Structures are given as structure tokens and as C-alpha cells.
């Protein structure tokens with residue numbers, strides 16, 4: 001089966017791009033009638049050496065936010081520092097401008113075969129000034145917990161709710177809605193999406 005990749009940036013979409021369709025809950029992609037997801041429901045986050053050790057406790061808290069959700073079997077295992085090229089899920093910090101990428105805090109790149117996610121790479125932008133206080137400023141400052149938790153939602157298969165049309169109030173407040181506000185926990189909409197996928 002041919003593989004393809006999704007590149008999911010933490011990008012704001014202007015209001016004029018809103019699609020005036022009935023609101024639905026969360027946003028996932030289906031192909032051939034199957035939701036795009038991992039075959040299993042457990043994944044080990046593997047941190048490259050470019051991710052500061054000072055981020056460890058916050059990355060750990062972010063992955064726990066996606067675990068133990070009612071109705072969902074999804075679980076991120078304890079993060080590891082062991083990384084190989086064949087690792088299913090790797091988190092790295094990279095210089096986005098040097099790669100010609102957009103000036104956003106995070107990217108997630110998924111490799112998908114059929115409807116199955118087989119590989120994930122998560123990147124945080126070293127062009128940003130990173131903090132642990134919840135400060136989010138477009139183009140310059142990013143909060144580690146908010147961004148890492150958001151990207152981890154992409155890793156398990158969730159998309160920005162706006163991609164699926166006009167957002168409900170719960171979708172607007174969701175971690176998967178990148179709106180430059182501090183978000184330190186998943187909300188009902190994120191959790192409904194996780195429970196639908198796993």
C-alpha cells in the first residue's frame with residue numbers, strides 16, 4: 001500500500017476560511033470507510049537528544065493527559081531517550097527556518113499506509129523561545145505543555161477541528177484547536193475524538 005505523509009503545523013486559520021457547514025464534534029480522517037489510526041493503542045514517545053532534559057517532566061505530563069480517557073484504550077508509554085531510525089514515534093527539536101518550514105511552534109509528520117498510521121515524527125521549532133508558563137505568542141514564544149500535548153493529539157490521529165467545519169464551543173476550547181492560548185489538559189472534545197479512534 002502506498003504511504004503518504006501528513007504535515008500538521010500549529011497554524012492559525014483566518015476567520016474568512018471558516019466553512020459554513022453544520023458543526024460536528026472533533027476532526028479525524030477516514031479513508032475507505034476506516035478511521036486513520038494506529039493498529040494498536042500504545043505508543044512510546046522517544047525523545048531525541050535535541051529535546052532538552054529540562055522538558056522531561058512537562059513532556060511526561062503532556063503524554064499522561066491523553067491516557068486513561070473514559071471510553072478510550074489509548075496510552076502513551078513512559079517516554080524514552082532511546083531513538084533509532086526505525087522508531088515508530090520520535091520527538092525532536094529542530095530549526096524550522098533552516099529547513100524552510102513555516103514559522104510555527106510545532107509540526108507533526110505522519111506516515112500512513114492505507115488507513116493505518118505506521119510512523120510519526122514530532123518537531124518543536126528552535127526558532128521559538130520556549131517557556132513553561134503558558135505564554136503563547138505567534139511567531140516568537142511557545143509553551144512546552146500546550147504545544148507538546150497538541151502535537152501528541154495529532155500523533156494519535158486527531159486533526160484541527162476547524163478542518164471539519166465550523167467549530168462548536170467544545171471544539172474551540174479543545175487542545176486540538178491551535179488558538180495561541182494556554183492549554184494544559186485535554187477537554188471533552190479531544191477526549192471524545194480519542195475515544196472514537198481507540
Ligand SMILES: [Zn+2]
Pocket residue numbers: 008009010011150154160178
Ligand atoms: Zn496542529
